[in-house]
Amino acid sequence: MRQEKALQMNERRVQPRDVLGRMTPYSPGKPIWEVQEELGLEDVVKLASNENPLGPSPRAVEAAAAMLPELHRYPDAGAVRLRQAIALHKGLSEEELIITNGGDELITLIAEAYLDPGDEVITPAPTFSEYAFGTLLMNAEVVRVPLGEGFRCSADALLAAVTGRTKLIWLCSPNNPTGTYLPAGELRRLLDSLPQGVLVVYDAAYSHYVTADDYTDGLELVREGYPLVVLQTFSKIYGLAGLRVGFGAAPREVVRTLLQVKEPFNVNALAQAAAAAALADQGHVEAARELNGQGRQKLYVACRELGLECTESMANFVLVRLGPGAGQACGRLLAQGIILRYGGSWGLTEHVRISIGTAEEMDRLIAALRKL
Numbered sequence: 001m002r003q004e005k006a007l008q009m010n011e012r013r014v015q016p017r018d019v020l021g022r023m024t025p026y027s028p029g030k031p032i033w034e035v036q037e038e039l040g041l042e043d044v045v046k047l048a049s050n051e052n053p054l055g056p057s058p059r060a061v062e063a064a065a066a067m068l069p070e071l072h073r074y075p076d077a078g079a080v081r082l083r084q085a086i087a088l089h090k091g092l093s094e095e096e097l098i099i100t101n102g103g104d105e106l107i108t109l110i111a112e113a114y115l116d117p118g119d120e121v122i123t124p125a126p127t128f129s130e131y132a133f134g135t136l137l138m139n140a141e142v143v144r145v146p147l148g149e150g151f152r153c154s155a156d157a158l159l160a161a162v163t164g165r166t167k168l169i170w171l172c173s174p175n176n177p178t179g180t181y182l183p184a185g186e187l188r189r190l191l192d193s194l195p196q197g198v199l200v201v202y203d204a205a206y207s208h209y210v211t212a213d214d215y216t217d218g219l220e221l222v223r224e225g226y227p228l229v230v231l232q233t234f235s236k237i238y239g240l241a242g243l244r245v246g247f248g249a250a251p252r253e254v255v256r257t258l259l260q261v262k263e264p265f266n267v268n269a270l271a272q273a274a275a276a277a278a279l280a281d282q283g284h285v286e287a288a289r290e291l292n293g294q295g296r297q298k299l300y301v302a303c304r305e306l307g308l309e310c311t312e313s314m315a316n317f318v319l320v321r322l323g324p325g326a327g328q329a330c331g332r333l334l335a336q337g338i339i340l341r342y343g344g345s346w347g348l349t350e351h352v353r354i355s356i357g358t359a360e361e362m363d364r365l366i367a368a369l370r371k372l
Contacts, residue, residue, distance in 0.1 A: 019136055019137065019139050022136050024129070024133075025133075028049065029046065029048030029049040029339060029341055030046075030048070030334075030339055031046075032044045032046050032339070035334065035337065035339060039334070039335060039337070041337045043337055044337040044338075044339065045337060045338050045339065045357060045361045045364055045365065046339045046355075046357075047338065047339060047340055047354050047355040047356075047357050047361065047365060048339045048340055048341040048353075048355060049241070049341070049355060050176070050206075050236060050315070050316050050317050050355045051235075051236075051239070051241055051355065052236060052237060052238070052239035052241075052288050052316075053291065053356070053357045053358045053361065054239060054284070054287060054288050054291060054358075055239050056238065056239035056240055056274065056278065057238065057239065057277065057278045057281040057284040058281075058284075059277040059278065059280065059281045059284075060238070060239070060240060060274040060275070060277045060278040060281070061274070062277065063273040063274050063276065063277035064243070064270040064271075064273055064274040066273065067269050067270050067273045068270075070269060071269070073269070074265050075265050075267060075268050075269035075272060076269070076272060077264040077265055078099075079099035079267055079272050080094075081272065081276055082099055082245075082247075082267075082272045082275055082276045083097045083099060083247075085275075085276040085279050085280070086099075086247055086279065089279050090219055090249065091219070091223065092219065092222065092223065092249055093252075095252045095255060096222060096249055096250060096251065096252055096255060097247055097248070097249055097255065098247060098248045098250070098255050098258050098259060098262065099245065099246075099247050099266075099267050099272070100245075100246050100247060100248060100262070100266060100267065101244045101245070101246075101266045101267055101271075102233060102235060102244040102245060102246045103203065103205055103231045103232070103233040103235070103246040104130055105244075105246070105266060106229075106231050106246060106247075106248045106258075107130050107131060107133075107134045107170075107201070107231070108134050108137070109258050109261050109262055110134065110168070110199075110201055110229060110248075110258065111134035111135055111137060111138045111140070111168075112134075112137075112138065112261045113257050113258050113260065113261050114167055114168060114199060114257075115134075115135065115138035115139075115140040115167060115168065116138070116139075116140070116167075117138070117139035117140065118139070118140065118141065118165065119138075119140040119141070119165060119166075119167040119168075120140065120141050120143050120163060120165040120166045120167065121135040121140055121141065121142055121143065121166075121167060121168045121169070121170065122143045122145060122158055122161050122162065122166060122168070122169045122170070123135075123142060123143070123144060123145070123169070123170040123171075124144070124145050124146075124147050124153050124158070124170075124171065124172070124175065125144035125145060125146050125147065125347075126147070126177060126178070126343075126346035126347055126348060127170070127172050127175055127176065127177075127346075128172050128175075128176045128203065129345065129346075131170035131172075131201075135168075135170075140167070141165075143161050143166075145157050145158055145160075145161050147175075147178065147180070150180065150311065151175070151178035151180045151311055151319070152180055153171070153173070153175065153180065153181075153182045153186075154186075155182070155186040155187070155189050155190040155193070158171075158190060159190065159193055159194070162194065162195065162198065166195075166198050167197070167198065167199065168198070168199050168200075168201060169190075169194075169198060169199075169200045169201070170201050170203070171187075171200060171201065171202050171203065172203040172205070173187070173202065173203070173204065173207075173215075173218075174206045174207070174209070174210060174313065174314040174315040176205070176206070176315065176317075177317070177319055177341070177343065177346055177348070177351075177353045178311055178313075178319050179206075179311055179312070179313025179314055179315040179317060179318060179319060180311065180312075180313075180314070181210065181212065181215055181314050183212075183214040183215065184214055184215060184216035185214065187202070187216060187218065187221070188221065191221065191226050191227070191228060198227070199227050199228075199229065199254070200226075200227065200228050200229070201228075201229045201231065202218040202228055202229065202230050202231065203231040204217045204218055204230055204231060204232055205231060205232065205233045205235070205236055205246075206236060206314070206315035206316060207232070208236065208237040208285060208288075208289060209236075209237065209289060209292050209293075209314060209315050209316050210314040210315075211293065211314065212314055215314065217230065217232075218230040218249075219249055222249045222250060222251065225251060226251075227251065227254070228250065228251075229248050229249070229250040229254060230248065230249040230250070231246065231247075231248055232246060232247050232248075232249070233245075233246035233247075234246060234271075234274075234275045234278060236316060237285055237288050237289065237316070238275070238278040238279070238284075238285070239278070239284075239288070240271065240274055240275060240278060243268070243270060243271035243274055243275070244267075244268075244271060245267050245271040245272065245274075245275045291356075291358070291359075292316045292356050294359070295356035295357065295358075295359070295362050296313060296318060296356055298359075298362050298363075298366070299318050299320075299354065299356070299362060299365075299366070300312075300318070302366040302369065302370075303318075303320060306369060306370065308320055308321065308322065308369075309321040316355060316356045317353050317354060317355045317356060318353070318354050318356070319343070319348070319351055319352075319353050319354075320351060320352055320353075320354055321350050321351050322350060322351065322352055323350050324349075324350055326342060326343065326344075326349065326350050326351055326352055327342050327344060327349065329352070329372055330342040330352055332372065333365075333368055333372070336368055338364065338365055338368055340352045340353070340354055341353040341354075341355075
């Protein structure tokens with residue numbers, strides 16, 4: 001009787017959208033507490049999620065704490081004060097900015113605002129999986145353009161993939177997970193060569209870590225009026241990943257379009273206050289940038305000593321090739337309390353992505369790699 005009832009209820013079940021069968025939910029790195037509980041470890045180092053090892057700016061913590069008595073109030077739906085702070089800091093107008101719940105929400109808003117079923121979206125491969133997620137969510141098609149030698153992105157390769165159905169191009173520079181970037185001249189050439197009606201989304205989440213002279217964070221091109229959305233986040237160098245706050249910079253008409261699909265209270269009050277304070281703490285940003293540069297160099301040296309191939313990175317992580325046993329190596333390191341990101345989800349089955357940590361964390365990782 002119970003089995004018959006279950007079958008009847010199953011037949012009446014509301015069916016989800018067919019497109020969900022093509023989508024793979026994002027798989028984040030394991031949090032420290034989960035590894036501690038699973039393996040019975042106390043001392044765990046997380047080098048998997050590209051977080052700032054220095055943590056947030058003390059000013060950001062103070063600003064968030066000051067907002068706690070106001071938690072019974074809804075946050076400012078327009079994030080006016082934060083938009084004002086960003087506009088002043090970046091040389092943009094407030095109307096060229098949209099504040100979002102991390103960079104992920106901006107990606108979803110762009111897909112919801114611009115994509116119809118059957119549209120094509122171009123993205124390099126491998127890259128951040130959320131671009132494909134947002135595209136498939138709207139029943140549009142993902143056109144993947146493989147990165148070239150050394151995981152370099154090519155404007156010519158992207159342009160060759162453009163068709164009459166192309167609506168968006170997603171670009172991550174520096175690219176996650178490779179750490180490589182598209183030079184400023186190449187980005188400008190791409191924008192100048194695209195047909196009308198194609199919007200470029202330029203994810204510059206890791207731009208603060210770049211040391212290359214020929215790099216651009218894309219904001220200068222927004223100021224010039226190009227059809228470009230620049231994504232920025234407070235999750236990386238500002239150390240506010242737990243609060244989820246980011247922003248997009250784009251021409252006014254693009255921002256107006258995105259605001260049509262944005263939820264009214266998408267960024268909480270603590271995040272808005274902390275982000276504005278973090279933006280003003282340039283000393284914290286410089287300290288994080290310096291620590292990251294030192295950590296990258298230390299990892300490069302260790303890889304050369306160990307005969308490991310690594311890709312020169314402009315971000316706060318390095319892609320390292322461990323060979324056919326990369327997945328097993330990740331497991332062995334995890335057992336020692338060191339969390340890395342295995343490259344299998346990007347099709348990089350011989351690679352791991354290593355976030356840059358403190359000097360002590362990098363020393364512990366390198367010692368473990370030597371034992372492997």
